[in-house]
Amino acid sequence: MTGLPRIPDLWRRPDAALWYAPLALLLLTASFLPGFRSNGTELGGLPDRPFDALAIAAIALQCLPLAVRRRWPVSCFTVVSLGFAIDQLxxxxxxxxxxxxxxxxxxxxxxxxxxxxxxxxxxxxxxxxSVALHRLGPGEPPSEFVTFYLAVALAWGVGVWLRNTRAVEAERRRRVAEDTRTAERARIARELHDVVTHHVTAMVVQAEAARYLTASPDRLD
Structure with a gap:
């Protein structure tokens, strides 16, 4: 059946990495646009600070590692987390x-x-x-930090779901391939059985017929 690929298929395709380099550049560029400045994630209620050299570094640390998130996911996440911490602090x-x-x-x-x-x-x-942001900021309630943590945990859950879906799909494909091989072996065995049966039957018929041709050697051959 043809149709649009599912989300897990798009996520794990070999060329999926090609989508993340443009995404990293797009996110990097959008972060500097006036309309998007200081309109991102705000944790702790700290007042907005004008961009400076460290802001550029924080944006780069968060965006650019996405280009290699498939090859080095842990390193990507570590660098992005560092940039996010600088961004918020x-x-x-x-x-x-x-x-x-x-x-x-x-x-x-x-x-x-x-x-x-x-x-x-x-x-x-x-x-x-969270403790540092709580002390530096106006004293946002702890529920804000808990809510953000739960939102991040939801992203983790999405990743686990993608992983499980990929594992189920791989197992399904393995079973389909195994069933296909089994069916092919059975078909070949049936064909060989038919060929062998045909030849054995012909041998038996010829052997039985030879009993009546012993008097005519030329016909016996």
């Missing part, structure tokens, strides 16, 4: 913060080992960030 609140859930989805869906360790490390690192 300095009060830039750039659109580049959108890269954080994307990088987190990549870790949850692509990393084969130590995914739990990455999740624990991020959760532990989030605590001092």
């Amino acid at each position: 300095r009060g830039y609140h750039t659109l580049a913060g959108t890269a954080l859930p994307i990088a987190l989805i990549s870790v949850a869906s692509l990393v084969e080992h130590h995914r739990r360790a990455v999740a624990i490390a991020f959760s532990v690192a989030y605590v001092p960030l």
Whole structure:
């Protein structure tokens, strides 16, 4: 059946990396547009700060690693998280913060080992960030930080769902391939059985007929 590819298929296609280089550049460019400045993720309620050299670095740290998120998902997520922390602590609140859930989805869906360790490390690192933002800001209620953490956890859940869907699809394809091989072997066996049966039958008929031709050697041959 043909049709539009599903989201998991798009996410795991070999050429999916080609989508993320333009996405990284698009997010990088949009973060500097006047209409998008200071309109990104705001955690802790810190007042907006004008862009400076460190803001440029924070935006680059959040956006550019997305281009390699498929090959090095953990490294991508680590650098993006660092840029996000600088972004929030300095009060830039750039659109580049959108890269954080994307990088987190990549870790949850692509990393084969130590995914739990990455999740624990991020959760532990989030605590001092929340404390620092709470002290630097106007004293936002803890529920804001809990809500943001749950939103990030949702992104992790999306990544896990993508990973599980990919595993189920791979198992389905394996079973289909195995069933196809089994059916092909059975077909070949049936054809060989028919050929052997035909030849054996012909041999038996010829052997029985030879009993009546012993008196005519020329016909016997």
